Amino acid sequence: MTEKHIFNFSQPVGDPMVEIGRLGLIEFCGKDKFESFEELEKEVKKLFNIYVFKPVKTLNQVFSFNSKFTHNSTAKNLNERMKQANTQFSDLMKENKDGYCLSCGKANNLCSVGKTIFPLTTGNSNANFTSNFSNQFLMCKECMSSLFFAPINMKKIAGRMGFMISNNKEINNFWSEENIEDFNSNIVKNIDCLVDSKINIFENFIYKTIEELQEEQLFGDITFYLISNTDKGSEVTLIHVTENQMNFINHVAPKFFKDEKLGTSGKDEWNYLIVKHSYKERKNDGKKVKFEDEVIKNKDYKSTMKYFNPLIKNFIQGKSIISFLKKSRSSWHLTEIYLREIRGMREERLAVLKRVADGLQELNNDDKEFIKKVIFPLERTKSQGELRGKLRELMRKLMTKVSKPLFTAEEMVFQILPSGENWSETKDILLIALYEKLTIDEEIEEEFENLTNEGEDEDE
Numbered sequence: 001m002t003e004k005h006i007f008n009f010s011q012p013v014g015d016p017m018v019e020i021g022r023l024g025l026i027e028f029c030g031k032d033k034f035e036s037f038e039e040l041e042k043e044v045k046k047l048f049n050i051y052v053f054k055p056v057k058t059l060n061q062v063f064s065f066n067s068k069f070t071h072n073s074t075a076k077n078l079n080e081r082m083k084q085a086n087t088q089f090s091d092l093m094k095e096n097k098d099g100y101c102l103s104c105g106k107a108n109n110l111c112s113v114g115k116t117i118f119p120l121t122t123g124n125s126n127a128n129f130t131s132n133f134s135n136q137f138l139m140c141k142e143c144m145s146s147l148f149f150a151p152i153n154m155k156k157i158a159g160r161m162g163f164m165i166s167n168n169k170e171i172n173n174f175w176s177e178e179n180i181e182d183f184n185s186n187i188v189k190n191i192d193c194l195v196d197s198k199i200n201i202f203e204n205f206i207y208k209t210i211e212e213l214q215e216e217q218l219f220g221d222i223t224f225y226l227i228s229n230t231d232k233g234s235e236v237t238l239i240h241v242t243e244n245q246m247n248f249i250n251h252v253a254p255k256f257f258k259d260e261k262l263g264t265s266g267k268d269e270w271n272y273l274i275v276k277h278s279y280k281e282r283k284n285d286g287k288k289v290k291f292e293d294e295v296i297k298n299k300d301y302k303s304t305m306k307y308f309n310p311l312i313k314n315f316i317q318g319k320s321i322i323s324f325l326k327k328s329r330s331s332w333h334l335t336e337i338y339l340r341e342i343r344g345m346r347e348e349r350l351a352v353l354k355r356v357a358d359g360l361q362e363l364n365n366d367d368k369e370f371i372k373k374v375i376f377p378l379e380r381t382k383s384q385g386e387l388r389g390k391l392r393e394l395m396r397k398l399m400t401k402v403s404k405p406l407f408t409a410e411e412m413v414f415q416i417l418p419s420g421e422n423w424s425e426t427k428d429i430l431l432i433a434l435y436e437k438l439t440i441d442e443e444i445e446e447e448f449e450n451l452t453n454e455g456e457d458e459d460e
């Protein structure tokens with residue numbers, strides 16, 4: 001039996017740039033197998049035609065100045081540029097070199113390509129492309145063809161080009177379908193055909209993308225890439241988002257900011273936190289303008305994504321957001337979801353921490369007094385030993401009131417402050433549970449601000 005399809009694009013490849021191009025090609029062509037060179041060439045020509053004859057603003061951000069599509073010597077004559085690009089492609093297809101494809105590992109019938117022929121490459125270090133690539137390398141015909149389709153499966157983000165690859169095939173398809181649809185509609189509308197996310201902050205873009213995936217009920221691990229394509233300062237930014245982060249968002253924030261109303265459902269606590277932490281600098285005086293002040297008033301929730309948001313930034317980068325939760329006096333409910341979904345905290349430990357916090361309320365006869373005598377001393381502890389000592393001291397006080405101890409020695413060792421756990425985070429978790437039950441007046445608020453701002457390293 002002979003293989004009927006001579007160009008087969010159905011198998012995933014390891015190189016992210018080639019992979020995003022492969023997915024773009026399949027979506028653009030509406031198929032993943034081609035029976036002849038002519039059949040494939042027809043699609044490539046269609047693509048080149050768009051690249052060459054649709055002059056777009058964003059083109060130069062994506063295409064190397066050295067590529068045949070933008071090359072200075074042929075820049076003025078578009079027909080000549082188109083001819084060159086086509087010739088180059090068919091010449092590469094004719095090569096037959098032995099070796100292994102750098103991207104997928106396929107053996108033989110390879111072509112030798114230089115980095116500058118491809119639309120996305122530039123700069124000597126060639127950082128955008130892939131770390132493996134030297135100036136001249138071997139690739140199979142499928143991988144080489146795929147690369148030409150990479151730009152149409154990317155989005156402009158923060159003045160650079162972004163894309164993502166997931167371990168869930170459906171997420172990749174969702175990404176490609178949306179991009180090619182936008183790409184095609186941009187061509188019809190005769191505007192920049194490269195897809196513009198209109199978001200200038202990478203983390204915000206990722207956050208918004210996760211939200212959209214939730215609406216489709218799609219989950220998986222995703223790596224987001226942001227590449228630049230100028231000779232100077234070309235770099236790649238990578239952010240990996242886990243399925244846990246997606247589960248968390250699914251719990252607390254579906255349809256984030258798409259709804260007109262805030263404050264009706266249990267999910268609004270998280271959305272409100274996001275709102276609270278969004279700000280931008282005002283143009284005339286450089287003062288921070290909180291999202292609340294001007295956007296909520298105008299019900300322009302979507303524009304949050306244009307605002308810098310330290311909470312989103314930390315969350316997307318996989319850093320702890322416990323300090324944000326404490327500062328905002330978040331509920332135990334939200335904190336618990338976070339600790340369970342993102343931090344993978346054991347149920348047993350969660351239960352003990354909550355019980356200890358609740359138990360301490362036995363010492364509370366008056367909120368203000370309680371805050372000064374119990375809460376603030378806990379806030380002030382500076383080491384695991386100090387925190388442990390403080391808790392033991394409070395337990396002794398409690399024993400004069402209740403007969404059952406606040407915690408057993410075993411619980412202290414295995415649940416409250418087990419070795420390997422971040423003690424200061426444990427402190428914050430206890431405090432979140434404590435604050436939830438207290439009324440805090442202005443005077444206390446001020447003292448609290450002073451306390452928590454000591455040694456602050458938040459991104460604000």
Ligand SMILES: [Zn+2]
Nearest residue numbers: 101104140143
């Ligand atoms: Zn290959």
